Amino acid sequence: MSETFTLYKLIILYMLDKVDFPLTNAQISEFILNKGYTTYFKLQQALSELTEAELIWEETSHNRTLYHLTEDGAQSIQYFKNNISRSIREDIDNYLREKKYDLKNEVAVKADYYRNTSREFSVRCQVLEDELPLIDLTLSVPSEAEAEAIVTNWQKKNQEIYAWLMANLL
Incomplete structure (x- = not known):
């Protein structure tokens, strides 16, 4: 054993x-x-x-x-x-x-949330490559349910969101 x-x-x-x-x-x-x-x-x-x-x-x-x-x-x-x-x-x-x-x-795709000093929730969404961020985005939302939804959707839609941001920012 x-x-x-x-x-x-x-x-x-x-x-x-x-x-x-x-x-x-x-x-x-x-x-x-x-x-x-x-x-x-x-x-x-x-x-x-x-x-x-x-x-x-x-x-x-x-x-x-x-x-x-x-x-x-x-x-x-x-x-x-x-x-x-x-x-x-x-x-x-x-x-x-x-x-x-x-x-x-x-x-490489990470998302987590925490209660911030404004008594809201901050959601940190990242895509890493070789442990360096390709994108590091923090959003504030009023409820934990919204924070959880963002974490879940980030896992599913991060590539689409990253492509949209790059297309609109460049």
């Missing part, structure tokens, strides 16, 4: 080591659960333990959690990656190769 649970942690570290951007909880879960490696609850426990051990760190907003590899996590996976079978490493490599563009785009 302990050896198997360690494997789940190594898979997560290996995935994060193979990309140059963070992965969401949903992205990690999609791979591990679709392959049938473990259950959702064991996966969440593995993520929690890796975070507590400071091998990964999490960035949480209202609508998702992103996981980043720490320096200690990177050193650990370099030392222990051979404890992951070649076939599992190949599965991970293939998954990341096939989905890299979609995975990267998904985490």
